Each structure stands twice: as structure tokens, then as C-alpha cells.
Amino acid sequence: MHSLSLSTDQIVYALKEEAFLELRLPPASTGVGISDLRWGMHDHPKTPAYWAAQSWMWGLEAPRHYKLGKSLEDELVACLLGGYGIPAEVGIAAYERIRSECDGRYEALADEGFVLDLLSRPLEVRGRKVRYRFARQKAHFLASSFQALPEIDQGLPDRALRDGIMTLKGIGPKTASWVVRNWRDSDRVAILDIHIVRACEHMGLFEPGWRVERHYLAMEEAFLAFAEVIGARPSLLDSVMWNVMRELARQPVIDRRLEPTADLPLFASVN
């Protein structure tokens, strides 16, 4: 079933209210315009066509699904409390508690003792009591951030706002970009966590040796350029990649016989 479709346009279908919608993508063997990278099949995970198709479908169904709060302050709390070593549901539970307790009075979050008290009490997650692992550290970062936040002009353009948020204690480019993307639906930033990096590395979008610690801006530019050539909104593509890559990492390897024609190399020339 693949040999025919490798050289013809790919048509991706979605259902919306019982109507078929379609997205036409270039043939799988066509280059995307970045290095030797091909579009690949839209139903094969991690190909450019797959990311284009998934971004389009998720955009139809829930275009702003990544939003966590209703204000910059909400997003700052949510993103700071998430991150490395914090299971998603624990971060969300901690965020919900803080949002509920401060009830819009964000100035209260400048009080480290107040925040620490909120984070130190057990959280309820799926009917179980759990502790927030980094209560002391995150309380310090959160209080420091809310002490300094009034100094940041919230009307700045997206990237300048991201740079401003990066001056807050405990916040680097990834978290700052996450806040700005969520708050502004920004297409000017990229949230380069391990899932996004792996997806981009799979397609050869990054130079060998690039590391987010030292080459964040160059990697961000590469991600944004890729989004543009496949016609996806970066804000959506980033979230789709994150969700998909996380799911793929959880999936068991299941032994199935490959169809002989299913193995289209992602790159036009393989040395």
C-alpha cells in the first residue's frame, strides 16, 4: 500500500462533526527543504509529514490544549512547579492548591514561608496522598520570582518577555519559553525539553554536538524553521511533539513483521 503513495500527494483526513476534512501534504519521497530530510509517510511516527498531520489534527480538535492558567502569573506558577523530577499530576495538584489559596492575590506568593507551607502539606493525586518533592527549593524560586515579577513589563514582545522572565531565579530558557508560549500562544519561542530535542534530532534538525545548555537559541531557530516549512504553528507543534514523544517512550516494543515497502529512509541520501 506504500509504493503508490510514496510518489503521490498524501491526503490526511480528519472528522469534525461527521464531516471529512482533508490536509494535502507532499509525497513521502519529497524533500522538505531542510538538508536531505524527506517528508516521509504521515502515518509513520516522527516523520515531518507525521508532525504536520498531527499538528493539523490537534489544532482542529483542541488548538490551545496546552494552556494551564488564565494569566501570566498562573502560567509562571504552573511552569515553575512542573519540570524535572515532578510527575505531571503532582505539579498540577500543587499548582491548583496555590492558585486556589492565593485566589488572584499573587503578591502573597512573594512570601516564601506562605508558599512553603502550601507546598509542604500532602497533595491528593488520584485518591492518594503524595508529597511535593522539592517544596523548599520551589518555594524559594516562586517567592523570589513574585518579588521580582512587578519589575518585568508584561507588554514586551514575546522574546523580550521570555528574556525578562529568564532573569527570575530558577528559571532558564525552557521554563521561560514555556510560560510565554502558554500565556501568549506564542509562535516565537520553543520549549526545548528532552522530548522535543529527541524528535528534532531524529530528523537531523540539529547540528551534532548542539546542547540545549549552550545552543538554545540556535536550536530554537532550527525548530521554528522546521515548523514553518511543514506549515505548523510552533506553539502547537511543540506541544504535539511533547505529548507524542512521551507516549512513544512509554510504548512497549511489539514484534510485528514489517511490510517490505514500509521502510522509506527519512533522508534522501544515506552515506
Place this chain on the structure above:
Amino acid sequence: MSGRGPDSGTDHNRNSIGSGGSPGSGSGAGGGSDADDCIFVQTAPLSSPVPAVVSGLKVGDVLEVDLQNTPSGNRLVVNTAGGQAAGSLTHPGHLKIIQCIGAGHIYKATVVQKTGALIALRIEPK
């Protein structure tokens, strides 16, 4: 970012799309593969429909949902009872199905709509 502990990690929490389900594609990606999580009904279009096979399908036909390895990950395919490939599934809920098949669940796909060569399927546990 280097040395700034909380920002140098490998994971961050974000909502998963479609959790709780939405019209058109049923439950979305995300979540685990607990037994209850794998009992759902999704409606999705057949991707990459194979004309020669699809032309013979009619509303009410029951197809099989299966996994196929590809070099970049699992692909969800739809076959006739006779083993002919009819197409694939790529809707936002497809990752959930892959996860559940990996956990031992079996799904069937019933043709619920046919518009020319376009097929809508209802996917549910077998």
C-alpha cells in the same frame, strides 16, 4: 540553563490533548494503560485508505486493528478479516490505542460512515 537545576530537567508537565474525550476522535493521547482506561469508543477516519480494499467495504463491516512496527515506532493499521490492509489510523487518539494494544487489549473497527472512498470507523474493544 546549565546548572540551573529546575530548568535543566528532562520533563515538564503539560496537559494532554483530548483527555476525557472529544467528539470525532474519542479519548485522546495520554494516560496510562490501566484496564479501565482501555475501555473506550473512538470514532476516527481511515487514513491512507487502500482504494482496492475500501471499495469493497460497506457500513457495518467489522475490521481488525493491529500494530505494525516501523523504523520510527509503532503504526496502527486496519485490516480486513481476510488480512488485507485497508488503511491506518492517525487521529489524535491513536496513541492511546497503541498503548492499550501493547497492554494486551484487542480492538475492532466498524465502518459507520462511507462517503465515496472515505471511511469513518468506530473503534472499540473486541
